[in-house]
Amino acid sequence: MDEYFVKLNTVSKCVPALKSLIPMLEYKLVYGQNNAANLNEEVLKNDEKIYGLIKRFNVDKESKISIFKVTPNSCYNWHTDGIRCAALNMLLAGYDSMALMGRKDGIFFRDVERVPYEPDRYVLLNTSINHSVYNFAEDRYLLSLGIPMEFSYQEVANYIKENEL
Numbered sequence: 001m002d003e004y005f006v007k008l009n010t011v012s013k014c015v016p017a018l019k020s021l022i023p024m025l026e027y028k029l030v031y032g033q034n035n036a037a038n039l040n041e042e043v044l045k046n047d048e049k050i051y052g053l054i055k056r057f058n059v060d061k062e063s064k065i066s067i068f069k070v071t072p073n074s075c076y077n078w079h080t081d082g083i084r085c086a087a088l089n090m091l092l093a094g095y096d097s098m099a100l101m102g103r104k105d106g107i108f109f110r111d112v113e114r115v116p117y118e119p120d121r122y123v124l125l126n127t128s129i130n131h132s133v134y135n136f137a138e139d140r141y142l143l144s145l146g147i148p149m150e151f152s153y154q155e156v157a158n159y160i161k162e163n164e165l
């Protein structure tokens with residue numbers, strides 16, 4: 001299993017509904033670093049296996065289902081997530097962007113890999129690994145399901161494999 005991320009096979013059926021929500025939501029600064037709007041898990045009910053994962057890992061219990069917004073020509077600097085062990089993400093808009101993961105080595109980041117976002121596909125990220133986002137042409141909107149710290153990236157990756165997500 002990859003230490004950085006896992007690409008899921010699941011093709012989302014919820015993207016049209018999610019995209020229609022984008023302009024209606026209010027994006028607020030959370031954790032002092034993200035422009036985010038929280039969603040109810042019901043919007044993902046048609047992605048049955050993802051919905052099962054949400055219930056299994058208590059993603060809904062702490063309002064950890066969000067759409068993150070990054071404005072054009074912005075960089076979300078290198079960091080690790082302190083409040084979640086992993087994130088199950090899907091890029092909804094803003095493909096002129098790069099999400100990178102890597103290991104800190106002084107002023108460098110080494111072993112850098114680009115997160116392979118594709119339309120309608122989920123990627124599980126190990127958010128204890130340093131990551132950053134560079135966004136260019138348009139607003140970038142990312143669906144992000146935060147897995148609480150009581151679990152581990154490994155556990156979620158195993159669940160995805162066992163349940164053929």
Ligand SMILES: [Fe+2]
Pocket residue numbers: 079080081127131
């Ligand atoms: Fe992050």
